[in-house]
Amino acid sequence: MRALLRVLGDGAFHSGEELGALLGVTRSAVWKRLQRLEADLGLCIHAVRGKGYRLAEPLMLLEDAAYFSARLTWPVRVLDSVDSTNLEALRYMTSAAQISPICIVAEQQTAGRGRRGRPWVSPYAENLYLSVVVPVEGGARQLDGLSLTVGLAVYRALRIYDLPGLGLKWPNDLLVAGRKIAGILLELHGDPADKCGVVIGIGINVNMLRAPEVDQAWTSLRLIRGEMLCRSELLYRVCESLRTCLALHAQGGFAALRGEWQAAHLWQGHEVVLTSGQQVIGGRVRGVDEGGALLLESEGATCAYSGGELSLRLADDS
Ligand code: BTN
DSSP: OHHHHHHHTTOSOBOHHHHHHHHTSOHHHHHHHHHHHHHHHOOOEEEETTTEEEESSOOOOOOOHHHHHHHSSSOEEEEEEESOHHHHHHHHHHHOSSOOOEEEEEEEESSOBOGGGOBOOOOTTTSEEEEEEEEEOSOGGGGTTHHHHHHHHHHHHHHTTOOTTEEEETTTEEEETTEEEEEEEEEEEEOTTSSEEEEEEEEEOOSOOOOTTOOSOBOOHHHHHSSOOOHHHHHHHHHHHHHHHHHHHHHHOGGGGHHHHHHHBTTTTOEEEEEETTEEEEEEEEEEOTTOOEEEEETTEEEEEOOTTOEEEETTOO
């Protein structure tokens, strides 16, 4: 399938003969494979008599695992399709005798997971969907503020793409001009008081142009930059940035990155509404503490809030 897609990826017409010769199969076998691409991966292929076949939209596949493993400190697994890279990473941790770092990336997720039980829309070869497995050494304290550290790592990696209005929204969303461009989901495996590992799941909207099923304001690098971007290059940058930030976090905790995080926080000093289940708290954002908890000033007092089920919105966001 990947060999066929590498040829069709240019979006130009290719005849059945050409594709058959390339793959060493008959024209009718080519036709069957094209049908599978449509059915399994949701791709749209145009067939025109006398011209051949072409993808409705050009695409660029990710490089293979050997390419990344030669350049990154972590081994990398590149999957074509998976339910969720986070779930795959959790399965890996369950089966491994000893947890060692690995990065799992997929062209497509059929059941991508977002925060607070929401789905993460993950169409084939459009965006970046990756999960990095990290053993947690040094006890549960290492987890304090970790998801904010990861957000900062993604922020650092995206900064190079010159996206006006790029910033962080507590706890770990990345927005560009108020629209979400990336999200992060950390999932824990094992006992935080003893031995455990964490799955760092990162989704970045790279080349997606349409996604009517997403129920919040979103954008992608391509929508902003007006051109298709190389996901492999971005994956490399994200992994390198993550490695640097995780090393700083391991040495000094989130405290070492707190100032930089706050400087990138879009809602610093803004009036917000924090929702936690049925509880709704209004206040002004005063930053984050050394454990990554949100500092909210309300009725003359500043309190710290943390937890995966919390959600934040601007007070004047009607
Ligand atoms: C959010 O809701 O903001 C978090 C989204 C996290 C999505 C990523 S995509 C790769 C990894 N695998 C998943 O199933 N989810 C995360």
